[in-house]
Amino acid sequence: MSRRSGILEFAVLGLLHDSPMHGYELRKRLNVLLGSFRAFSYGTLYPCLKSLVAQGYLMEEKNPGDPYVPATAINGKRSKIVYRLTPEGKQRFEELLSESGPDAWEDEQFGVHFAFFGQTDRAVRMRVLEGRRNRLEERLERMRSALAKTRERLDRYTLELQRHGLESVEREVRWLNELIETERGNRAPRGGDSP
Amino acid sequence: MSRRSGILEFAVLGLLHDSPMHGYELRKRLNVLLGSFRAFSYGTLYPCLKSLVAQGYLMEEKNPGDPYVPATAINGKRSKIVYRLTPEGKQRFEELLSESGPDAWEDEQFGVHFAFFGQTDRAVRMRVLEGRRNRLEERLERMRSALAKTRERLDRYTLELQRHGLESVEREVRWLNELIETERGNRAPRGGDSP
DNA sequence: GTTTTCATGTAACCCGTTACATGATTCA
DNA sequence: TGAATCATGTAACGGGTTACATGAAAAC
16 A cells, blocks of 8 residues: 555556556556656556555456466466556546646656646646646746845856756746647647647 | 765765855755755755764864753753864765766766866866766667657657657757867856856 | 744655566577 | 566665754844
């Protein structure tokens, strides 16, 4: 119990929503999906899967194709396990998908939400994007005023570091604004190769 | 024992190298210095300070100006404590400053190293900057080939997320290249308001 | 006089990694 | 036939936060 990270649970449910999988395969997909800002090891994933089963969101299936029951365990435990969403799991995923409150503005939470925007209602996408942007603009203001206060006391490199950090956030704000514009126009993100 | 994070130790020694301070003041400076990529709470800082004292890198001084010994503790423990570097502490800091190996290329380690570039030898700065850039270029290559492999299977938003992550890293590479150029020319970083 | 900020600490918890253990399957 | 990769799991540890506890000093 209690193995939760919010973001892991979300991503697992989302990936299994598309198609059932082994933990092993799941982990690879996970690290492609979230790779640009997060990664998970087996030590995190497997216990999380067990916990999601215990919560009734997933069910385990022994793949009939390949038995693969090594003698490790005393009585035929441990085989290739395919995880599949239960109806409760689907419901839970929809629930997570529809969240657009403050939590979804935070760095990592935002990342997962964004990764599943393909399955998210347009209205929710809008609220998440705008919330995120506002959060970052608040952060920018705090950073700027903090910088203004200490500016003279900092040497070149500290200043340069600060400037670079600031510009990273400014850049994300611009990115979000572009996405918001696109959403408003109901068009695909620039560079999209879809319809 | 064992309370270590590398980066916290480094930053603490570096800040106390400039001038002795209370833990409280130290934490604020810490979060200005590293704020753009990291923050620490008291629950981390205070135990770390104790551990650095135990290792002989810091000494505690009760500030004679203000006694402030509240009745909390059984026998006059807990007063305003000023932390000061011992000679061993200074030596340790120089040691950390001169490190330019693989560890210093990693995200957070690089951050602290950079923050103290003002006290770092030029040759070391060069090696750190170039090492970091090479690390990131390796990462870019891995990201690009991973992306190329899965490109078709990803929807708009996943793709967009990937693209944004990629460009973040590309941007940092450009930044590093500028810094390296500047170092080569022995000039101040652009925008610098120094001599 | 009361709110804010200064100031120090700790215990409970959380989230996650590393290293280990075990074995099947695939491919050169 | 041996290496790489597939596949599952756990125990020990690491590093950090939150919430709590306590109180002085300054500012309003």
